[in-house]
Amino acid sequence: MHCDSICISVDDDHIDGTFAVPRTGVPGILFLHGWTGSQQSDLKRAREIATLGCVCLTFDLRGHAATEAMRMQVTPRQNLHDAVAAxxxxxNHPMVDKSAMAIVGSSYGAYLATILTSFRPVRWLSLRVPALYRDEHWVLAKGQLDRMDLTSYRNSEISPEENRALAACARFQGDVLAVESEFDDLVPHTTIANYVAAFRQAHSLTYRVIAGADHALSEKAARDAYSALLVGWIREMVLGAR
Known part of the structure; x- marks a missing residue:
């Protein structure tokens, strides 16, 4: 909402008035799904958030859904290109306010989301169980990475100076939601702690743990808890700023 002053002629005099004018655009919210996932996992939440007055976009990263055949060859750099294009x-949607962009990422999608903030303006960033990868993995086939090496890396304390995703977090100045699953067997607490600690300049940081949840939110109760948390945060942060 912004205000425009106006001078109104009346008889041989004038009076002052003020137009309270809604912004021409609405918030845009981009969803980035996790590895081996698809946009289907985000559609229900996107539809719910759209009812709040946002334009939401879900999409399938290369190597997933219709392009699953290339999964063992696609690299994180290629998937970042997907995210930038999306x-x-x-x-560029005619209803979207370019100054009110949010990204909602899960796991691998959350990792890509942080790096995307280095290339495009993002005001709000939601990261659910954000995964972490070595910088040297950037141009390697994601589907062929050593799982044991990843587990070891994610259980290490890592600073923003040592990782491109964490470096992007350290530069981010918007609002952040970080969500951890209590019983995550892929993204340990140490990784979440590395992300949370990296947000040195964030305007606000909300950190929550979903009790009893695994990485994939296999149980309906966990999915419902995450949906309620995300929608509540969007309502407070994104719509509250309008």
Missing amino acids: YDALA
């Missing part, structure tokens, strides 16, 4: 498509 962001641009959302930002």
Whole structure:
């Protein structure tokens, strides 16, 4: 909402008035799904958030859904290109306010989301169980990475100076939601702690743990808890700023 002053002629005099004018655009929210996932996992939440007055975009990263055949060859760099292209498509939607962009990422998608903030303006960033990868993995086939090496890396204390995703977090100045699953067997607490500690300049940081949840939110109760948390945060942060 913004205000425009107006001078209104009346008889041989004038009076002052003020137009309270809604912004021409609405918030745009981009969803980034996790590895081996698809946009189907985000559609229900996207539809719910759209009812709040947002334009939401879900999409399938290369190596998933219709392009699953290339999964063992696609690299994180290629998937970042997917994310940038999707962001641009959302930002160019005629209803979207380009200054009110949010990203909602899960796992691998959350990792990509943090890096995307280095290339495009993002005001709100939601990260559910954000995964972490070595910088040297950037141009390697994601589906062929050593799982034991990843587990070891994610259980290590890592600073923003040592990782491109954490470095992006350290530069981010918007609002952040970080969500951990209590019984996550893929993204340990140490990884979440590395992310949370990296947000040195964030305007606000909300950190929550979903009790009893695994990485994939296999149980309906966990999925419902996450949905309620995300929608509540979007309502407070994104819509509250309008």
